[in-house]
Amino acid sequence: MQPLASAYGLAKHRDGRWEWAIAPGVSPSPRYQHAAVFVNARLHVSGGALGGGRMVEDSSSVAVLDTAAGVWCDTKSVVTSPRTGKYSADAAGGDAAVELTRRCRHAAAAVGDLIFIYGGLRGGEI
Known part of the structure; x- marks a missing residue:
């Protein structure tokens, strides 16, 4: 099995055709x-595993697709630190928001402008 990195959408033309x-x-x-969730027109993809069961790298643990513009966003302008919780930048050993999303087999939900991530696996931890 090989992981995929492609994202497709369907565009409807004025004459009714889909492409x-x-x-x-x-x-x-x-x-x-x-996991992937929508916040408004943006699809936020978090975590995951690479081929061979390796975790995604810290720098690419979050990806954002702006479906209104149809382009992948630069996540440096999107990711912010968590408000509260068990982990801080010191406890996580770096950027806490990125470290919290570096996991696989987790669940994510969006409520308003907030994204909640729960459970999963990270470095052998459940």
Whole structure:
């Protein structure tokens, strides 16, 4: 099994035809066992595993597709630190928001402008 990194959408033409469209920009690394949620028109993909069961790298643990513009976003302007919780930048040993999303087999839900991530596996931890 090989993880995929492609994202497709369907574009409807004025004459009623549908056509497959590929999102331009730098797509995230191929992954599986990730979670994805919408916040408004943006699809937020978090975590996942790479081929061979390795975890995604810290720098690519979050990917954001702006479906209104049809492009992948630069996540440096999107990811912020968590408000509260068990982990802080000191406890996680770096950027806490990125470390919290570096997991696989987890669940994610969006409520308003907030994304909640629960459970999963990270470095042998459940």
